[in-house]
Amino acid sequence: MTFNANTILTATVFAFTMTSVYGAAFRRTCYTAGTVGNECAQFVNNFCSRLEGNVAFRNNLARCYNTPNFKCDFGAFYEFPLTSGSTSPATPAKGSCVDTLTNVTNTCGGFGGFGNTAGGAFTFTLDPNQGQCGQLEAPGN
Template identity: 70%
Template sequence: MSVDAAAPVVRRTCFTDGTVGTQCGQFINDFCNSVTANVAFGNNQARCYNTPNFKCDLGAFYEFSADAAPPPAIPSVVNCVNTLNNVTNTCGGLGGFGNVAGGGFTFSLDPNQGQCGQLEAPAGN
């Protein structure tokens, strides 16, 4: 008899306003598989993806560690995918952020107006 490992516990917070971008979910696997370099503690890796009507900002922030001076680390692809799929499936297209219990990284998915490389909103006059 085999015992399956329990699914990781994903904690997430949904954004409550902003751009609704249900199309951002299509970029999760690409983003999570692209974060292959070490990230220093307190830093992040992020990517921006364009859709025809808005952009999707995805990020992996090395936020939690039990070590006083943690070494750089590579985010878990599985934790990234599980967290961002949870955000996509439960946040109504507004995006959000979260992590897997015990993991060091917080993952975020944020739809925004405009296209990658542009400001999200023009400066006020």
């Protein structure tokens, strides 16, 4: 393949477009066992749109949603300082939340997972579990 200015320009534009569509690079880890909860995807926007107020460093906001057969646990954990050495409270970015959790729902086979966007202070989690919200997880066999 011969590279010329048009090929490089096309590749650069394509890379920029993909970054714009998906927001930013992701740090994402999928869970590999447990309850499969593909239905949890329907709650991503609701969870992320309800992230309000400041969260203290190393604390989290969490919410649980019921499906007929299991629950979907969501969280936003303030893991990384916004600026070096700063541990001031912060508010999770809704766009980063949606981008990260959509990535998790699209790539983790329904098991859930966690991650954040590049440079993001918050780690977002999605974890389908047995039982219903407000109850302990159902015991395993």
